[in-house]
Amino acid sequence: MERTNPKTKIQSVRFQDILVQIQTVDFNGIECLCLEDVQRRCPSVTALCFDNIQLSFLRDTNGDQLIPLRIEAITDQIIDAVEPVEQSNVVMHRFLNRIDANMQEMNKKTDIILANTQETLIRIKHVMTQMYELHEYTTPRYFFILPAKHHNWTSINTVQNMFLLHYKLYFLCECSDEPDKLHIAPHDGYSIKKPSEFIASYGSYLRTTVNIARTILSIGGVVIPQSETVSPLVASALPPFTKESSNYTDVNSKLDVVEKMLNQTNDDHAHVDSSMIQKAVLPKVPLQGAQLRELEAFLEHVDDQHSLGNLYRITTNDGHVRWVCLEHYNAIGYHSKMSEYVRQLESIGGKFSYETKEVILTGNLTAKNITMFCDTLTKGFTILTLVLENCSIDSKDLDKLFDVIINRSSIQRIVIITVEVRKWMKMSKYICNYMMIHLKNQSLKVQFSNQCQTEDARLLARLLRQNKICRTFNFFGYDIPINSQDLLRCLKETGELTTLVIHHFMNIEFLNEILTSNCSPSRIKLSDCFNLSSTLFGLCQAVGQNENLVDLDIMDNTCIDDKAATVELLTVLRKHKSIKYVRLHVFNIKPSNENETCLITSLLQDSFISHLRISESIISPELIEALIHAAEQRHSLTYLEFYNSQLNCDTVSRLQLLYANESLTHLFISEQQYFSTGIIEIREQLNNEISHYQKAKLEKQITQAYIYSSVCLDNMDLVDQYMETIVKQTIIIKQCSFISLQFNKFTSIGISILAGALTDNNTLETLYLGNNYISDGGVYFLANILSVNNHTLKTLVLQKNRITDRGAKYLARMLETNQTLVWLYLGENEISDEGVRVLAQTIENQNHTLELLVLSSNKLVSDVSIDYLRQMIEHNQSLKKLWLDDCSLSETGKQKLTKIPESKKDFYIRV
Template sequence: MEELQLFRLIGTTDIKRILCSQVYEKYVVYWEDIERVFPGVKYVQVNGAAVNMMRDQNQNRDVPYRIQHYPGVELDVVLSTTGGCDRAGSSVTTASLSPTDGPTGVSTSAPFSTSTTESIVVDISSDTPLLDPQGGGKMVSRTTLSSKQVVLPAQKESLESEIEQRLISFSPEVQAQVLLSNSYNSMVQAIKKGQVEQSNRLMGCLLKLKDALDKNSELTAWNYGLTTENNILVTQMVEMQRALDAKQDEMKQLQIQALSQLALLQKQVQAVLTQTYELHEYPIPRLFVVLPQDSTGWNRLNSHSPKFRLYFLCECGEHTKSKNSKSKIPHHIHLAKHEGYDIARPTEFFDQYGSYVLTILRMLKFGISVAGVIVPAVSHLVRTDFLDQTCVTIQLLERTIMPGMNQVIEYLEKTSVDESQTIDGIMNNEALEGADLRKLDTFLKNKDGNKVLGNLYRTVTSDGHVKWVCIDHYRENYQSKAAESFRDAMKAFEGSFDESVGRVEVKVRSPFQAEQFYMALEKARSVYELKIEIFWDATYNDFNRLQDTVLKTNVGVFELQCYKFKIPTSDILNWSKRYDPIIDIMRHPSIQSFAYPNTRTDFFKRSNLLSRNDNFSNLRYLEIDLIGLDAVVPNLKCLVSKASQLKRLILQTCWSQIPTVYSAIVEHQTCPVTFKYINELLMRILPPSEESQQSEASLQDLAHLFRVYGRHIEAINLRGVELDNSVMDAFAEGIQNGSRLRELPMESVDRTLGAKCIKNLAKIVAQSEVRELIIDLKDEEERVVVMETIPWRHIRELNIELKQSTQERGAMKALVHSMERVSERVELEYFRLYCSTTSGGMSLAEEELLRTFVSSTSLKHLILDTTMTLKQILSVIKSIDVTRLQHVTLRTGDFHSTRVQSILDSLRHATELVTICLIDAIITEEQVEQMKAKGILLSNEYD
């Protein structure tokens, strides 16, 4: 629909309609259309106010000129004429054309006065055309007029009107230029003086000026158009640059976000890897301080055998602080709430841990803050306000801890310990390896039984580091209410929750019961180890639900046992992927230890292990039951090849499978491989050298395995093995260039070994570094030859089983003769002597040999499972250094309480005793309570 704008000449009622034009979705009226309808229009007004020309963003008039559309409004048109009538004959008042007055003092608002009566004389001596005085403003030739013609007033008025009409026909811009020009002012003066010739000449100049100004206006409009177009282009370019800059900023922000997310992801992955490593490597606390045993007698360090006590430290710090907690408990390292542990064999202890202990003592002495861990001044290590009244030893240390630290530092510096360890190394978890930590317990005179060392709790920080903290900081950070709620939930199941190490063991007998347990487990924060036993025919969905739960928790050590092997009919659709959820648990980055000891026979067959591109580099510990499994070799090879970070691999198998299985995995073996049958060790093989791998790619039988990889065998159980000459020859040949054998259980139950086999066996024992030796040979000659070759410098556990009493003397003679070759005290810690005879007992000669043997050792465990009289028992105990004994087992028969009391009295100086077992003895409740008060478990049943 067309839009019209209403106009009327001011002072009239005649309405004119002008068609509007649409520009950028707006309606406007072009000024030239208004001039076409109203010649001489000066401006347009509405309600007495002038309507402005439309302008662009730079406040320049839009070209072509235009005004905005006023729908339904009548705009008044004002002309530039000062007098006369409009087209309808109405009289109008003309607006001023010049802002200045003329030279005669007459206002230029009325340049051509109609009241003047002066005559105008026209000079006709020139050829310049003149205005015809009678012709209404027409040009006439100069020849038609006299040289001095006098212009009448009426003619003068007509001339003035003609000039004014021409001026009105000019555009407003031209009008302004004309009115300001000197020519126009001169022409006005000439007309007033009657100088027609001068006026006509000036009129010609005025017309030329008008043409020039019109051309200039066109050029200006064209230039303005170019300028406007250029401005539009510049504006567009600026906008495009702004958009480009905005896009670049957005890309930078996206890059920053991507880098931040990558950094966060790397941090999370590193946290998972760190947790994976530390959960496996740090099974006990790692920060501890060593001080003199007697806090009031520092001079005892000068004695030949100084005594020390070890105290564990709480590894609190930023990670134990709770955001919303109002507790005032300080979060800096301090001594744990424990009386500490006496150190056995201090010399050997400091050989192993001297540099580490010295570094920690120096760190504690001077104080330090590393990686969010604050070590305060020494005086703050003992927090008596948080200690129980039972921790008397710790309270006594408060005033004497600094002298004690200085004494130990001085003692260690004199022993020239290795000072290569640094504080950064300790705080970065590189000071002690897991094997060193696990060995630490062997030096401690531990009365805690199965309790955690130092009453500390294992936690995992947000960045994956394992820390051991006291109960106060444990509860501060892990919400005791949540832990208590989980403990209550565990009561409904056949399970246990060891909160100190975060280990859960549970038996679930139905999917419903499993769901209840999963719901409780998902809310627990401090569960790091999970052993779950399933007692129904689990389906794919059951395993999938188990996977979802485990991956929502902090579990890093996972063990699964299934006791039903029937495949449900409902699982037919998931036939080929039934165990994929178990594989998914195994490969998840948070799982560092995976054990499936009674693996289902179709485990590999009903999973897509071979076709999947899984990576098991998260695993540090893996245990799989291979007995009866289908397609063992290719799947196991695939699994081991993708578990490049394994530190321990346990495979349940039988002797006949070992060569085949080992040949499949040897090229990918990077850790010790332990072969077991049920719970009995068969063989442990250390990673072979590159030469061994290249020399043999496959194995055919056990003898071949011994010959090729014998030097890499760390433990072997020769019970049940066909110890014929070929096998033993191969074993002896395999270790001739060096042996790493540490454990060696061996026996010959059904037949006597040949002389060559015994010789090879003795050679194997002599060339090895056996720490655990079990001798269960049938013939006396066999035992004597092997016992004489025992490597006492390494041996720590010795187990001898005798079948006939007549052979005891020869065996004991061999032991004593073997020990006589050792110049220093034997560090044997575990000794078990078993004899099946039930009559006659031990002879005096055998008793003497036994006493001679045990008196040369440093036993912690003594087991005499043979018939002995009370006198013989007391004689043997008297010959032992009982201060180191922790466990004693004696076969006493039906000894009554008086004889039992005699044995207990003989052990009164055994301050480290934990258990006493007097097999088949008659023990009173009073005696049980008496031992219990000393922290000793007394029983008459041999476990």
């Protein structure tokens, strides 16, 4: 028998168009390729060829073919495997028959395929269009600019002078594809900061929009309110220059200036300070999405609510994105398919209100339900509010829903009430009890019913991870604890959010974590934050460690009343490398005091203070000179306000001249406290942030809580948005004598609404407001009303409300004239010896009705207050009880106080 030894050598064999590799076999020292090995890959093969010559199979010495059939291998060449000619033709014939049969089958389906192809392509085109435009058009696309004031235009003949003008930007409503049918957005326009940089980025684009503006501003030779495309309601909200046809010439001359500036920039750019001007006229490319997304950075922050011209983003039937006014939002959004969408919604148990444009979803939301609902949203189902109540939903379906809501729908408000999120195999789960989310253009604002729990933070983090459009995250500091690791991790990792807005900021550790992350925001706005100087010192430390911050806004509703903290902040800002714009509110400036000296230095030597609000100060000539220098010479200070500050007539005239020559874009001087004027706009906004559904639910709760002229709404996690409804139901309609709103989340804004309802009130006797976030601002509103306009309230509870000495001074002024209040609770606040002094001296000399004063757990009250309190107790005839337990009194101080009642009948003191 022949001995065989398998080798690892390979023979390449080609059959028709197929090349295979087959292992050879060694037979008695001859490397061979067996036919049967080839046939295992190509069964029809009967012969092997090389160079078109058929190879003979090996034979023995007798001339017989060796078994198995084999040839000597040629491993460095390719051998061809062939089949009989007749068999090859038969196989080919069968193959062609199969092809023919398949073609006939395909022909039967061709008509169906062709019928569906066009519709499929249209759908794909719509989806692609929508996805592109939603990403690119996160801001209205159409806008133009005008000089803000009338000038002698002939005297403005250089680019340098043109860039010193105050310009305002106006958006256009995209209600039509025809330029002559557009109209100006119902908004008074936005001041442009850094005009030279703005022109560098948008100069080419503005050349086109100036021509569009000329067209729409002169339809038929008249201005826009007389255009048939604009209703009287919209016309009343348009900028003032559009409302009189006599302004037509002036507007055209302003457009001439803009056009002249754009045209001459190319010739004169060498004379302009900013080298970026060269880019303004040289590129002739369309405006890109990234430029649109940065547009807000050039606008003054008079648009904190992200109104963007009071325009709203909608998605049309064909997948396009438009920005339109509310009137056209309704007209375009409510198309013929709305009834179909509503029927689909109702088929899954949903409810829709045509009046409020609100959808309510309850029960088990399946993947099929979510897919159907998301599909209607992306096709143009126009709703404003989505309520998810007592729902259960898979986490993947929730991600899909959030993605569509944020990035591809018209929804502006989401209300989440007891939503169960199912996870893997529907076994593990978590429940979000309550969350309210506001989506307005590029801003996402969130509020919780109570402090953000772990489950709530998970849901919010899931929402943020789906965001691709919103650039601003707006929340309340009392909602976010430091242990919200899911949320903290999400905020540190996401790159979409460039702006952080925090109201009632408390948790410096949380902010510090964000500011020191790689994806820290470039803009931060903090409101109602600085009752305690320790909070501001903490902010200084966090800002000092950050390298990305460009814009810091701590101007609105803040109380930087600590001189040392103000100095520390300005010192940190002067050393900061990236901050360009700071909005600042400073209190209690006096000639030559430390905070005035530091502020003057910053105004003269730095350029980061762009907005400055000064309250309760004495304005020196040195400070005025510094303000003028910052506005006229450095061109950094553009926004200036004074509240309850001392300015002489000459100073006011000089400041008004700054505004007249446009060195300042905004100047406001008021003799009132800031709280009384700054709160008005915010209150108007609040009513729009609560849905019809929430109002109805709260009214029902109030009705259930109403017992014998009393209403208790404690521990309901109510926020400022609810106060209008509460006031209406409890004070106006039910005329309650007892109202308790303790352990909620009311701030000075909500209290301003409540205080307004107390004017000339004749029924309310007891008001419990303990454990809220009222602060000094809220006390200001209450004290003003109780000073002159209320004659029934006897008990006022302000326990644990972050009230400082400033609030104590407001209450002291109220007690000078109030002749009704009997019990006043001020425990667990931040009142110090100075606040006690003011209260005690007022009660001692001017109040004759107060019987109980509670100052318990004010840790800043020390033995310094002993003499003030002793004088008050000895001389006041009405006070019967004083609570001072858990303050920072020494044992000696306590003994001094306890001896006083011995000489005064019926007086009780608790220390």
